[in-house]
Amino acid sequence: MSEHVAWLTQEAFDKVKAELAHLTTTGRSEIAKRIEAARAEGDLSENGGYHAAKEEQGKQEARIRQLQDLLHRAVVGEQPADDGTVCPGMVVTVRFSGEEETETFLLGSREMAALDSVEHEVYSPQSPLGSAINGTSVGDTVRYTAPNGRELEVDVVAATPLGA
Numbered sequence: 001m002s003e004h005v006a007w008l009t010q011e012a013f014d015k016v017k018a019e020l021a022h023l024t025t026t027g028r029s030e031i032a033k034r035i036e037a038a039r040a041e042g043d044l045s046e047n048g049g050y051h052a053a054k055e056e057q058g059k060q061e062a063r064i065r066q067l068q069d070l071l072h073r074a075v076v077g078e079q080p081a082d083d084g085t086v087c088p089g090m091v092v093t094v095r096f097s098g099e100e101e102t103e104t105f106l107l108g109s110r111e112m113a114a115l116d117s118v119e120h121e122v123y124s125p126q127s128p129l130g131s132a133i134n135g136t137s138v139g140d141t142v143r144y145t146a147p148n149g150r151e152l153e154v155d156v157v158a159a160t161p162l163g164a
Helices: 009-039 048-073 110-114 128-134
Strands: 006-007 074-076 089-095 102-105 121-123 141-145 151-161
Touching: 006 048, 006 121, 009 048, 009 074, 074 089, 089 128, 128 141, 128 151
Parallel strands: 006 074, 102 121
Antiparallel strands: 089 102, 089 151, 141 151
């Protein structure tokens, strides 16, 4: 699989599709009405409502493109096996070398962070930590380079499927 694949649960995929459908229908028509109403007020050079609506339209169109790209790259995964192997869709607990505290997060698409059922921070499988631990097993220790250039070592303490 390509490293640009976006791993999503069925719930996340459905939520993204619903958001895209809303933005491309109701969202676009609401913005168009606001722009038209502001345009009817006259002088556009000093019309704050017009400029705000145009800016919002630009942000909305960017979000539409982002969602379309995500859905194009999406792979809806079944719940991973509960065998202690780290893969997208797993809630992973790690301990950084030399520290007592652990960190728990979901390895998956950032879009999953918006779901009500996801209570953990979400790390992408393409992130430095995500790519370092992807495919490892509970008990493994891996080294990776953080974005700041620092070499870090992490122990995989636990890995369970989301919702298990």
